[in-house]
Amino acid sequence: MxxxxxxxxxxxxxxxxxxxxxxxxxxxxxxxxxxxxxxxxxxxxxxxxxxxxxxxxxxxPGAFESAHALARAGKPFPAPRDLDETYDLVVVGGGISGLAAAQYYQKKFGQNARILILENHDDFGGHAKRxxxxxxxxxxxxxxGTHNLEYWQFSDTVNAMMDELGIDIEHLLRHxxxxxxxNGENGPAVWFDAETYGQNKLLTGVDFSEPDPEKLAAWIDEFPLSVEAREQLKRFVAMRTNVLEGMSEADAEAYVHGTRYFDFLREHGGLGDEAIQFFDSANDGSWGVQTRNLSVAECAWERLPGRQLLGEDLVCKAWDYSPAMFPDGNASLARLQVHALIPNVAPGTNAHNVAVAEFDYDQLDRAENTVRLRLNSTVVNAANTGSGVSVTYINDDRALRLEARHCVMACYHVIIPHLCPDLPAAQKEAQKYQVxxxxxxxxxxxxxxxxxxxxxxxxxxxxxxxxxxxxxxxxxxxxxxxxxxxxxxxxxxxxxxxxxxxxxxxxxxxxxxxxxxxxxxxxxxxxxxxxxxxxxxxxxxxxxxxxxxxxxxxxxxxxxxxAHDYLDLWDPDWPEGEAPHLIARRPFGNITMANSDAGADAYTHVAIDEAFRAVQELS
Ligand SMILES: Cc1cc2nc3c(=O)[nH]c(=O)nc-3n(C[C@H](O)[C@H](O)[C@H](O)COP(=O)(O)OP(=O)(O)OC[C@H]3O[C@@H](n4cnc5c(N)ncnc54)[C@H](O)[C@@H]3O)c2cc1C
Missing domain, CATH: 3.90.660 (Polyamine Oxidase; Chain A, domain 2)
Incomplete structure (x- = not known):
């Protein structure tokens, strides 16, 4: 060492x-x-x-190797052994969407419907991980993984699910x-590291959402950047020109959606590479891509500086992001869903004790349950049969096969073409696009x-x-x-x-x-x-x-x-009905598609809405 x-x-x-x-x-x-x-x-x-x-x-380790062997190396899976198990529904993927699909299936086909949820990880919830x-x-x-509930975007379907699970958004917000x-005593902070900036330096109290350019200038003066980069940044935050002035509404729209934010910063903000670097990782957590990939409109929406050059008074409005949260993120939501499907896993659980409830994982996959949740099980094939669907999965290096009437794919869409090779070519292409x-x-x-x-x-x-x-x-x-x-x-x-x-x-x-x-x-x-x-x-x-x-x-x-949501600079304006997620989620015999991928939007409420649709498509 x-x-x-x-x-x-x-x-x-x-x-x-x-x-x-x-x-x-x-x-x-x-x-x-x-x-x-x-x-x-x-x-x-x-x-x-x-x-x-x-x-x-x-x-x-152990969760993804079977899927990667199939998808990347085209490795055939071993000849499956037939299990003496039949279900009304098999769900592929035990994330929030897969769990919601099981809940909606019970509503549509009855509480006695026999359901099996297969999940490749050693825990349920998918991204909603405790x-x-x-x-x-x-x-x-x-x-x-999944942090919080952006309740202001919820559909009636999602609100009804929250009510059913006893989730009280107001209560979550109050506590x-x-x-x-x-919200620290000294406000927001930025830490500059010596490897990147030549010195370790913590700055507190101000950030680019500060509307007062003088306060911003004093703060920028402390940045461990060259004098030139600091001067550029100070001039930029003090600018109050409107680059959209004189443009028609359509041209302005085309400009903000069609222009790379970094090009805008260079051309109108007067920033060079060193100053621009500061913003490149700013969206890593919230978008999963570097800022260099985003448009002016996307960065304005994300409240990165520059709105003052688009005709707005302030550099940025005050930060007011206040979603509802559980202390393990949306894992508590997944726990409530699992409890609704398999009550014995944690008797007496409700939204007010779910974060501390003891979950007995031994109860998840019992023959006497109408709903079973099987972990460490990677689905490698799902095929329509005359009467339903045949599903093969790998568990502990064994390939096992079972039959069901219906199957909901609540897994990532990029893997589906490998699990359902008989899908139409256009649908497989669309699924592969959803990286x-x-x-x-x-x-x-x-x-x-x-x-x-x-x-x-x-x-x-x-x-x-x-x-x-x-x-x-x-x-x-x-x-x-x-x-x-x-x-x-x-x-x-x-x-x-x-x-x-x-x-x-x-x-x-x-x-x-x-x-x-x-x-x-x-x-x-x-x-x-x-x-x-x-x-x-x-x-x-x-x-x-x-x-x-x-x-x-x-x-x-x-x-x-x-999920691959569509970005201004990378995804074309698809003709009506032809966006990849719409093609990717088409029903295929007794198999339908859920997951937030099906909504091309990385949100919990989208995962739930898409589960609802996928179940309604089954007959
Ligand atoms: C770090 C992180 C933070 C996030 N924060 C938020 C947030 O704050 N708010 C918000 O609304 N959204 C957030 N999201 C988005 C999140 O993707 C959704 O909210 C939601 O959890 C997605 O649920 P899902 O069921 O569609 O997908 P997933 O959670 O991905 O579940 C799909 C499951 O299917 C499994 N699977 C895949 N292939 C197979 C197979 N072949 N066999 C068996 N199982 C398989 C996967 O392993 C996975 O467990 C976040 C995502 C991440 C990664």
């Missing part, structure tokens, strides 16, 4: 460390034992309970102190929030690092869980971002595939080293001891993250 790694505490005995490089693991054809990485919480010793697993999560830590007798929760890193955007959420349990408190921050943007944001994850006192902001004990820091694609990847889907590959090729130590460097250099001056204060690390990597 290198000296610098020792100084970073890389040799310390944290809760769990994964020494195996994933691609090596796949090449060896090894399968991890189910209990690998388990760190049991109280009452769960020895039980199968994946939320407490640390190390490499999200797309964890990370659960136990420290000193206390449970700390963090989100491993949330978490503010995405903006998802990789995302990364690394949770680090630290001994105490003292260093963050001393700095007066609850998070920071890190424009030079792999994770664009670090957020202190507490203050979501919902679902029966409480972790007040005033509690300075152990807390999870959520590092949020994505992996930038290699420079040579040009076209957007190509960029996303290259970034996905990069994400999978990094091993646990790469991620660990990265978060430790940030912790040492950002929090060290405030007393954080990187060798001893890191208690556990969970890397949630999501190569198949956000």
């Amino acid at each position: 290198k000296k610098t790694d020792l100084e970073l505490g890389m040799g310390q005995d944290i809760t769990r460390r994964d020494f195996i490089h994933d691609t090596g693991l796949a090449a060896l054809g090894l399968c991890l034992p189910l209990g690998a990485f388990a760190s049991a919480g109280p009452g769960q010793a020895g039980r199968y309970y994946p939320p407490t697993r640390t190390g490499m999560r999200g797309s964890h 990370n659960e830590f136990h420290q000193g007798g206390q449970m700390r929760l963090a989100l491993g 949330k102190e978490f503010g995405y890193g903006r 998802k955007r990789p995302l990364l959420l690394t949770n680090v349990l630290i001994r105490s929030s003292a260093a963050m408190d001393k700095l007066g921050i609850t998070g920071a943007r890190c424009p030079g690092r792999m994770h664009n944001y670090v957020l202190m994850f507490k203050g979501i006192n919902t679902g029966g869980f409480e972790h007040k902001f005033a509690d300075d004990g152990p807390v999870a820091l959520t590092f949020w971002g994505t992996i930038a694609p290699p420079a040579e990847a040009i076209e957007l889907n190509e960029q996303m595939r290259a970034a996905q590959a990069k994400m999978l090729a990094l091993n646990f130590e790469d991620y660990e080293r990265e978060v430790r460097i940030v912790l040492r250099n950002m929090l060290g001056p405030a007393g954080f001891d990187v060798e001893n204060d890191v208690l556990a690390i969970t890397v949630n990597r999501w190569p198949h993250g956000y």
Whole structure:
């Protein structure tokens, strides 16, 4: 181990460390034992309970190898053994969409319908992933994927689902102190790192949403950038010209949607490369792509600076993003869905205790259940038969086949052409187009929030690092869980971002595939080293001891993250009815398509709406 790694505490005995490089693991054809990485919480010793697993999560080793062997190498799966199980419905994918499909199926075809949900991960919920830590007798929760509920966008269908599950949005809002890193005593923060900017520097109190150009100028003066870059930025935020003046409405629309934001910053904002770099990772977490790929309109919507050049008074309106949240993100929603389908998994669970309810995973897949949820099971084929559908999946290296009347594909659409090779060619092409955007959420349990408190921050943007944001994850006192902001004990820091694609990847889907590959090729130590460097250099001056204060690390990597929503600069204006997601989701005999991909929009409510549609298409 290198000296610098020792100084970073890389040799310390944290809760769990994964020494195996994933691609090596796949090449060896090894399968991890189910209990690998388990760190049991109280009452769960020895039980199968994946939320407490640390190390490499999200797309964890063992979850994706069968699908990749089929899709990338065209590797045939072994001859399947027929199971003596028949169902009314098989759902492929146990994310929010797949779980919702099972719920809607019960409504349409009756509570006694026999349903099997097959999920390739070792836990249910898909992106809605719970990370659960136990420290000193206390449970700390963090989100491993899907964060929150953007309730203002909900359809009637989604609102009805929320009502049915007892989710009270007003209650969730009232009991949330978490503010995405903006509500520390010293306000929002930006941390510049020495590797990128020549010095480590934390700036607090102001950010580009500040409407007063003088305050902004004083703040920009502190940036560790060249004098020229700082002057450019100061001039830019003080500008009040309207580049759209004199244009017709149609021309203005065409300009803001057809112009690359960075070209706009160069041409009208007078910024050079060094100043522009600051904004490149700003959308990593929220869009899953680098800002260089976005249009003026998309960045204005995201509230990046520049609106003052589009005829608006302010640099940016005040930050008012306030979604509803559970302390494990939308994993609590997935838990409520699973409880609605299989009540024995956690008797007595409701929306007010779901975050602390003990889930008994042994109940998920019992023969006596009308609904069964089978984990660690990757579907490799689904074919229409005369009377229904035949579905083959891999579990523990065995290929198993069963029959059902119907099948809902609630998995990522890019894999469907490989599972259903008989689909029409145009539909398979459309599904292949829906390349998802990789995302990364690394949770680090630290001994105490003292260093963050001393700095007066609850998070920071890190424009030079792999994770664009670090957020202190507490203050979501919902679902029966409480972790007040005033509690300075152990807390999870959520590092949020994505992996930038290699420079040579040009076209957007190509960029996303290259970034996905990069994400999978990094091993646990790469991620660990990265978060430790940030912790040492950002929090060290405030007393954080990187060798001893890191208690556990969970890397949630999501190569198949956000659904492919259409971007101004990359996707054509498809003729009515011909957008890829509309072609991709066409029913195919007894097989229909759900998942947020089917709505070309990376939201939980879209995943639910698409499940509803997919079930209504079955007869
Ligand atoms: C890091 C992150 C943060 C997000 N934050 C938010 C947020 O704050 N708010 C919001 O509304 N949305 C958010 N999203 C978007 C999120 O994708 C949706 O909200 C929603 O969780 C998607 O649900 P889904 O069921 O459509 O897809 P998924 O959650 O992807 O579920 C599909 C499941 O199918 C499984 N599967 C795939 N192939 C197979 C196979 N062959 N066999 C068996 N199973 C298979 C997958 O592994 C997966 O578990 C976030 C996404 C990510 C990755």
